[in-house]
Amino acid sequence: MITLHHCVSARSFRPLWLLEELGLPYELRMWPFPPRAVARHYLEENPLGTVPLLVDGHVRLTESAAICQYLAARHSPGELDVTVDEAHFGAYLNWLHMSDATLTFPQTLVLRYRHFEIGERLQPQVAEDYERWFLARLRAVESTLATADFLCAMRFTAADVAVGYALLLAEHLGLAEQFTPRIQAYWSRLQDRPAFQRAIARQLQAAHEQAVPLTPAPDIRP
Numbered sequence: 001m002i003t004l005h006h007c008v009s010a011r012s013f014r015p016l017w018l019l020e021e022l023g024l025p026y027e028l029r030m031w032p033f034p035p036r037a038v039a040r041h042y043l044e045e046n047p048l049g050t051v052p053l054l055v056d057g058h059v060r061l062t063e064s065a066a067i068c069q070y071l072a073a074r075h076s077p078g079e080l081d082v083t084v085d086e087a088h089f090g091a092y093l094n095w096l097h098m099s100d101a102t103l104t105f106p107q108t109l110v111l112r113y114r115h116f117e118i119g120e121r122l123q124p125q126v127a128e129d130y131e132r133w134f135l136a137r138l139r140a141v142e143s144t145l146a147t148a149d150f151l152c153a154m155r156f157t158a159a160d161v162a163v164g165y166a167l168l169l170a171e172h173l174g175l176a177e178q179f180t181p182r183i184q185a186y187w188s189r190l191q192d193r194p195a196f197q198r199a200i201a202r203q204l205q206a207a208h209e210q211a212v213p214l215t216p217a218p219d220i221r222p
């Protein structure tokens with residue numbers, strides 16, 4: 001049985017959504033956010049203190065995009081995965097890596113320096129700069145969607161899940177109002193997916209059952 005360690009609407013939402021797309025059985029272990037500070041025994045599970053942590057037998061993964069690649073390759077080759085012999089394999093890997101390194105990373109600076117820090121440690125200029133950085137990097141998504149409904153391989157793949165989380169985070173940060181109509185339409189298509197909606201419902205139900213606060217991690221304020 002796969003176990004996914006998760007905080008509501010944190011990056012661990014990527015593997016949660018993909019598990020729902022795949023229809024695999026899994027255990028969802030919820031943690032209050034940030035576990036490093038408010039549930040220190042989580043460090044025994046993952047010394048980094050971050051979510052996600054996916055445990056699959058002896059395999060332990062802590063990078064959300066890598067988990068998407070791992071699950072899709074193992075459980076959905078040629079469907080949610082793009083295989084090495086497909087023309088879009090390179091594009092697929094590029095989107096997976098871009099999803100966190102280029103699209104989520106600048107938003108975490110916005111989150112931290114606009115919302116999480118206190119008093120003098122708030123850095124409005126940093127937040128503004130990285131908001132602009134994020135919106136500029138979305139141009140890659142914009143130009144790809146000019147000729148396709150999804151990012152690569154002419155179908156919905158794990159890359160859409162990984163990039164879709166960056167759009168979810170933008171929604172929480174109030175940046176979605178600046179999406180272009182094309183990105184907004186793509187984001188609506190992703191949210192309409194039954195697996196996306198099941199993932200949202202499942203995390204709230206699991207948080208409720210495990211007595212973990214339901215507030216999404218990006219909405220928590222000190």
Ligand SMILES: N[C@@H](CCC(=O)N[C@@H](CS)C(=O)NCC(=O)O)C(=O)O
Pocket residue numbers: 010011012034035036037049050051052062063064065100217
């Ligand atoms: N690159 C990693 C980042 C993991 C990460 O930083 N997760 C955040 C939640 S979105 C976290 O656990 N933060 C808590 C902390 O840093 O203590 C990934 O994509 O999974």
